[in-house]
Amino acid sequence: MTQFPHDQFAKNLLESLLAPGGQVTTALTIDSEVREIDVYFNPNNDPSSISDLGLLARCASQPAVFEPFRNPVSTAEIRSCMSKLYDLHRETVRQAKKDGQKITDAELPILWILTPTLAAPTLTGFGAINEVGWGNGVYLFPPLQKTAIIVIHQLPSIPETLWFRLLGKGKVQQQAISEVADSPLDSPHRTDALKLFGNLRFILEAQKSKKSEEQELIMQLSPLYLAEIQAAEDRGRQIGERREEVLIIRLLNRRVGDISLQVQEQIKSLPLEKLDDLGEALLDFGGMDDLTNWLDTNG
Template identity: 90%
Template sequence: MTQFPHDQFAKNLLESLLAPGGQVTTALTIDSEVREIDVYFNPNNDPTRISDLGLLARCAAQPAVFEPFRNPVSTAEIRSCMSKLYDLHRETVRQAKKDGRKLTDAELPILWILTPTLAAPTLTGFGAINEVSWGDGVYLLSPLQKTGIIVIHQLPSIPDTLWFRLLGKGKVQQQAISEVAGLPVDSPYRTDALKLFGNLRIILEAQKSRKTEDQELIMQLSPLYLAEIQAAEDRGRKLGERREETLILRQLNRRIGDVSLQIQEQIKSLPLERLEDLGEALLDFAGMEDLTAWLDTNG
């Protein structure tokens, strides 16, 4: 069991969201000191694959490092993240030279530090500026430092920021979870996020001592978790029905000839239990009359 379940959840969520758009590496080990980068993303040639992720997609428009923090990031932690970034730059340039390629500065990854809150003096101390084009909550250091800090609880509550707000705390995270639950049921983002939250809920429940905010999160996730279990069971039942329909229609076509579209639709409307009964009964059918008679009785 991971010692920091919220950190692992953040890595898993970012990997799940970004994977369609390129190569995602979590816990990337760099240099001889064996330090790890939480999430390293290298986009592919089709940015449209993740273009609907809003602010996250914009941050991932070029190679990017994401370092999420559950609690407010400290000055030392910011420096450590930047140090890891520059070590990665060095290794990336070295590998490019080895491959006979020359990288421009724009091709080197940018660092995004994700923190729920951060004191204004810390932002000022690092020279972080909130540029209007990025909106509230996004602060950029000088261009050559290739570092940005996203203060999650300052982000506006709009769809564009949803996936970062999901990594916040307290009411910010709770609101984001409600928004994810409200996405269309066929949304892969919704399914993946709720599945990861289900895993997080199980881990948090297994802990002997829990913070109040974790207990509140468990309470919010419990009905969503149960709803996802029910939805999975429904999907499994429907899949079973479709498979049974296909098998029965194939057997009927072989035994009594082509089945009309009207009768096919009648068969498809049967519940799974009746389909299973039909699967047994058709072994005794001699012709179409037997099928129609069975449907009249059992349909």
Template identity: 45%
Template sequence: MTRFIHDQFAKDYLEELLKPYGEVRGSSRVVGEVREIDVLFSPLTKQSTNLETLGLLGRFAATAAIFEPFRNAASKEEICDCLLKLLEVRGGLQRQANRNKTSIPELELPKLWILTPTASTTLLSGFGATQKVGWLPGVHFIAEYLRTAIVAIHQLPRTQETLWLRILGRGTVQKQAIDELEALPLNHPFRRATLELLYNLRQNLQVNQNSEEDDRELIMRLQPLYQQDREQAVQQGEQRLIIRLINRRFGEIDSSTIERVQGLSIEQLEALGEALLDFSDISDLEAWLNQQIE
């Protein structure tokens, strides 16, 4: 079974995305029977970063929240178990408030977000789940006082706003999200961290002997991206080394020369590293760079 591998990825992934915005506690135990909350989140009182970067996930994280992600479609029993976790957390908060003779501020009551790759009409109707005005398709709220929503990831529209949730989908939904992740600007605050977590997931799935078809397809999708990223990392390392050598040899070089060096292939960077030994001054470097574009 690879479900536990995916479960750990989902927890690590949500923690990585949410930690700039508040306190994140993974695998938090609650009172009563031994139950563990996957991700318990408490937002910062004053946000220094923009939650809108996370789109719909950021909207979920605007208040205290419990996130329960599922690799397989959540069953009615699993959803009931999630509700028990929520009620136990609320019970603990209420007991603390009673001891302190205070009331619980509305914003401190956590909302439960059940993230499931798919959800049948029967399941949703069984919990009386409905969509609310102002929310995207795929977000189904159950009774108001329970502060709970079932998020059917396969129903979410394919937009930038839902990208960070669709990464937790399955099959085509997840692969499309990875395509969109790859297309993000290289300096996007969550692109690199998400890719690294996906590469770790890929590695864990590769060593597992019981991979499912979805897992094998995911490994195949990530393989060229992983290879490309590793080659890019090697190239960037070569660039930094060559630029340091040039600066040490001829003093600080200007930004235009740095850009030209950064545009070289790995093979050209290696050749430049050898040629540097024979350069007398910066003009030799400029002449060498000019030869590369002839």
């Protein structure tokens, strides 16, 4: 497992991204030793629901276990993750038999270990190789081990790897955060990712002792958090204005009769202060001419 609070952020981000595509379970408890799997994902029958997640979607195309590490994963930690995976396999097969079903080896989950960096001898020792078609940074163990390691700092800086690079450290994570912040406001998952980073910022700021990289992360996240607050306030104000427009148009329809679409558009184009003035003036209107004259004067 990674270190709190980055551990919780990683689990929350993966859960948020993968939830549309299937069942996501975090901190899944297995066996009598009460060990936990960080994130267990079981996809639904609609792969298109997470197709925009790039490399993450490819890793989640079948049942998957994700174990993110904040610091380089050790040999012992890799073995521990694999042990938990095989305990999960055993429990999955046992439950399937109990339910009168049969699970094939291909249906058992694959383990994806996420680490910022990792020494080449460790990868070689486990027989992990960078197979053609996966791109830099993705290392697959021999097939029957059903395990892979993603070395985040080796991933190319392309949109397909963005969601894994957000779980990196230092400049790699900072670059990924900037890419999310610079993406269009309506980009999928942008708001959720920035909200989670906002939560991480609060937790890091509350810590008495902070590492230099965490100080830098807080500095990067602070303006993003303020920008999100401003955006939320702007959205709230726009919603309030639209509601006021609808209310005034309804009142005018009752007061002066049905209003044409052209006149409605005139009303909607009024600034907020003029809209307030119209709300007061309409009480004195006797007919459509009064509304038209008012718009000619104040429009």
